[in-house]
Amino acid sequence: MSVAEGPTINTIAERAGVSIASVSRVLNGLPTREETVRRVLRAAEDLGYVPNSVARSLRNRRTDQVAFAMADIGNPVYLAMVREIQPVLKAAGYRLLLHSTDADVADELDVLRGLRERYVDGLIMSPLRGVTEDHVAAIAAARAPVVVIGSVPEGTPVDNVRTDSRTGVRLALDHLHALGRRRIGFLNGPLDTVPGGARAAAYREALDALGLPYDGDLVEVGDFYRQDGARAARALLGRAPDVDALMCANDLIALGALDVLRRAGREVPGDVAVVGMDDTDLASVAWPTLTSVSLGSAERGRAAARLLLDRLENGPREPRVVVVEPSLTVRASTTGVDPE
Amino acid sequence: MSVAEGPTINTIAERAGVSIASVSRVLNGLPTREETVRRVLRAAEDLGYVPNSVARSLRNRRTDQVAFAMADIGNPVYLAMVREIQPVLKAAGYRLLLHSTDADVADELDVLRGLRERYVDGLIMSPLRGVTEDHVAAIAAARAPVVVIGSVPEGTPVDNVRTDSRTGVRLALDHLHALGRRRIGFLNGPLDTVPGGARAAAYREALDALGLPYDGDLVEVGDFYRQDGARAARALLGRAPDVDALMCANDLIALGALDVLRRAGREVPGDVAVVGMDDTDLASVAWPTLTSVSLGSAERGRAAARLLLDRLENGPREPRVVVVEPSLTVRASTTGVDPE
DNA sequence: TTGTACGCGTTATCAT
DNA sequence: ATGATAACGCGTACAA
DSSP, rough: OOOOOOOOOHHHHHHSSHHHHHHHHHHTTTOOHHHHHHHHHHHHHHHTOOOHHHHHHHHHTTSSSSEEEOOOOTTTTHHHHHHHHHHHHHHHTOEEEEOOOOOOOHHHHHHHHHHOOSOOOOOOOOTTTOOOHHHHHHHHTSSEEEEEEEEOOOOOSEEEEEEHHHHHHHHHHHHHHHEEEEEEEEEOOOOTTTHHHHHHHHHHHHHHTOOOOOOGGGEEESSSSHHHEEEHHHHHHHHTTOEEEEEEEHHHHHHHHHHHHHHHOOOTTTTTTTESSOOOHHHHSSSOOOOEEEOHHHHHHHHHHHHHHHHHHHHHOOOOEEEEOOOOEOHHHHHSSOOO | OOOOOOOOOHHHHHHHHHHHHHHHHHHOOOOEEEEHHHHHHHHHHTTOOOHHHHHHHHHTTTTTEEEEEETTTTTTHHHHHHHHHHHHHHHTTTTEEEEEEEEEEHHHHHHHGGGGGGGGGGEEOOOOOOOHHHHHHHHHSSSSSEEEEEEEOTOOEEEEEOOOOOHHHHHHHHHHHHTOOOOOEEEETTTSSSSHHHHHHHHHHHHHHTTTTOOOOGGGOSSSSSHHHHHHHHHHHHHOOOEEEESSSHHHHHHHHHHHHHTTTTTTTOEEEEEEEEEOOOHHSSOOEEEEOOOOHHHHHHHHHHHHHHHHOSSOOOEEEEOOOOOOEEOHHHHOOOOO
């Protein structure tokens, strides 16, 4: 509430009867005569002095801030990432800034261009619709290190944390096949998103590998949210009532599918087995609990934070790629049995 | 990746053959001779100039940043708040900084004291264990406006957004009573937290109002997470097998209770009705879907952001209090019927 | 050991 | 209309 001006090193210098240089030295622990140290510290204490971080940033050319730009804070995947990123940065003395781009490419580019204002020392970004030429250009002009979570075009000079959703889909379909399912439907997200595109290809590949035919009636595309999943599931069930399993491009879609199956009186997994993707917190809350492909969101967040810190502390070096392996968390929506 | 130094107004001035004052004027849209404007803009364009936000902050004494400090990003309640706060701030031109204090009072105080570094223009804070004298002192010394989400001691000079969990508990118990439940258990969070304490009192009051006796066997205290809820539910069921309803201090606790009831073969709501609190996303995902007391997390977040913006834009004024009314979202865990 | 003076990049005041 | 110059608060090379 108070609007009083804060004390600066000048105020302290005056009060302690020394120069601002001495004040600065004492405050930064540089060798100083004991008497001077005492007087400065005393004055600083009395005045309740706290260094101005903005001035310090200007002088030091670093803000001790890092930003994380994601599509949508509401998505549990990004939440899992933030949860891991935050403590890593905090431990290293960085503050975390959050950008929500609403999966809007223009917004993403704004964030990247904004880096030139130097309000952060680095950025972790997870672009939904992929890294375009514009992204690459903006990253190059950014003058601050960027770590991208998600796939980037071959040869893009950026630190990069990715997963292998292809293998992820494969794990899921293998699992379903082993359970005897042969009519495996696929509820995907938008094809113009990176995950959507990759998962579409992966689905066909996995079918091939299993010797199952591709049937367009078994595929439905919507957005990545629960209602879209419900809509898609309804459509697919109408067209292909004999479907005996649903592979979903993320957990939210799977939840929507579960809703629809329940209302339609189809048993899960008895009639239709369901697999989600991302293995979010929701998977263990759903009923039946949801078998889900983990793409290591938490690990990816942590890895990205570490890559960025390393770059911030050690400067330029070869761009690095970290790949997080997917895994399958089996729950009741495919086996009928809940893991402890 | 590049480490090139960025152009400053000096660079531009040189290139355009004018003084830095003119550059600044042009860039800030102050009246300037057309010829000068053209040359400056041209130079700025050529050089890809972007103003340095740190220098600007130092000069303007404002950072255009606001922080939100919460106990735990993992908690869906705070997530709901962030989701609302972010767009409001963004629209007003502020960046959002996130602090996770792990419900640690010392951490909260650190954040408040940190305000004196002036790295943000304002702060929204949601202290779990209440506003202590230390908080009040730190807020007063902060030299940046603070908005507290949660209750604050009477007369504390801070903008404040609160809800009325007392009424919230009352709504839930009325609902359960109307459904014929008479042995209503209570799974609470830690009593030394503000929500925990308030809800404990509210539970007794509501029982009184309904003419139901208070029975210590029907009350269990744990932490605010799912496992704690499960533990508490187990204990309570052991002591009072005749319980016919469970009021839970938040949704996570309720989820834990649902897990236990299911394993124990108790029907929900047939044998035991369950009510959660906070009405998070999880409530509609759970099975059965969870009746939950909404404490307006989203509204509270939005209100807090607005209060802060108002204070930032209009300066000192009387501290204000916004109260968000609770409401009950009825779902299957009490009625057996899903809404819609 | 200490003080003076300059630079970090902007904005704003005051002459001209 | 424009330019020189003084802040904003801090850190440090250099001189004393």
